[in-house]
Amino acid sequence: xxxxxxxxxxxxxxxxxxxxxxxxxxxxxxxxxxxxxxxxxxxxxxxxxxxxxxxxxxxxxxxxxxxxxxxxxxxxxxxxxxxxxxxxxxxxxxxxxxxxxxxxxxxxxxxxxxxxxxxxxxxxxxxxxxxxxxxxxxxxxxxxxxxxxxxxxxxxxxxxxxxxxxxxxxxxxxxxxxxxxxxxxxxxxxxxxxxxxxxxxxxxxxxxxxxxxxxxxxxxxxxxxxxxxxxxxxxxxxxxxxxxxxxxxxxxxxxxxxxxxxxxxxxxxxxxxxxxxxxxxxxxxxxxxxxxxxxxxxxxxxxxxxxxxxxxxxxxxx
Numbered sequence: 001x002x003x004x005x006x007x008x009x010x011x012x013x014x015x016x017x018x019x020x021x022x023x024x025x026x027x028x029x030x031x032x033x034x035x036x037x038x039x040x041x042x043x044x045x046x047x048x049x050x051x052x053x054x055x056x057x058x059x060x061x062x063x064x065x066x067x068x069x070x071x072x073x074x075x076x077x078x079x080x081x082x083x084x085x086x087x088x089x090x091x092x093x094x095x096x097x098x099x100x101x102x103x104x105x106x107x108x109x110x111x112x113x114x115x116x117x118x119x120x121x122x123x124x125x126x127x128x129x130x131x132x133x134x135x136x137x138x139x140x141x142x143x144x145x146x147x148x149x150x151x152x153x154x155x156x157x158x159x160x161x162x163x164x165x166x167x168x169x170x171x172x173x174x175x176x177x178x179x180x181x182x183x184x185x186x187x188x189x190x191x192x193x194x195x196x197x198x199x200x201x202x203x204x205x206x207x208x209x210x211x212x213x214x215x216x217x218x219x220x221x222x223x224x225x226x227x228x229x230x231x232x233x234x235x236x237x238x239x240x241x242x243x244x245x246x247x248x249x250x251x252x253x254x255x256x257x258x259x260x261x262x263x264x265x266x267x268x269x270x271x272x273x274x275x276x277x278x279x280x281x282x283x284x285x286x287x288x289x290x291x292x293x294x295x296x297x298x299x300x301x302x303x304x305x306x307x308x309x310x311x312x313x314x315x316x317x318x
Contacts, residue, residue: 296314
């Protein structure tokens with residue numbers, strides 16, 4: 001069969017011939033892959049930079065997807081850490097890590113949207129329990145996961161939703177998705193701190209897709225501008241596109257009731273992830289979220305891999 005194959009962490013996957021997979025175990029199923037999402041998490045899997053990487057090569061990338069099993073049923077699946085990923089004509093799934101989809105579900109949309117939407121969905125339902133009427137700041141709202149976070153926060157009952165991003169043009173497109181305010185964080189740390197402090201001083205939760213200098217500046221701005229320093233502020237770290245480390249001043253941790261937690265593979269129990277799948281899949285399949293999902297043939301994986309500027313979510317189709 002054909003698959004995307006990573007032979008070196010320094011090179012993009014290549015379209016190549018590989019042996020067809022075989023199922024082993026009562027809960028293992030071979031599925032025909034219909035769509036596999038090209039997520040930032042998959043890119044880090046393929047270049048060996050993700051914290052779960054075992055450095056084992058070669059590998060077929062892909063952590064989730066939509067496939068059809070031998071009975072003809074449509075399934076969304078999440079793969080365990082494996083070198084036999086979803087970017088192939090077939091893969092082996094664990095039926096316990098999959099859910100059945102309605103026959104009319106769009107495989108491209110589901111494969112493209114589940115992973116980015118899950119980042120905020122799990123953060124607000126597993127790492128904390130967002131209460132109706134609370135305020136949320138999304139740091140990094142101009143990416144596909146961030147723009148979905150705006151929509152997820154609204155769906156789950158947030159009252160004030162502040163969208164922060166570094167691209168003003170993209171930021172203006174987020175407002176119609178449910179943001180009650182937007183704030184540019186394109187300046188230096190002092191400017192970021194001032195802007196975030198003015199726009200989001202009294203939010204209850206921050207969903208952070210950036211980390212790095214912007215996060216440190218935003219924390220300083222929020223803590224400084226907060227009307228009631230004893231009001232709990234939960235900072236949920238999800239992504240690190242602006243840096244793997246953040247120079248957070250120690251005073252920020254003492255000056256306010258600030259709690260920093262992470263949300264991702266490891267901090268969120270697998271059971272919580274699996275429990276969240278049906279409701280999230282139903283929401284996506286219903287068309288409740290706006291997302292530009294683009295199908296790209298698996299044979300063009302190298303071209304898709306090189307396209308890091310697109311705001312669309314790519315789903316590879318064998």
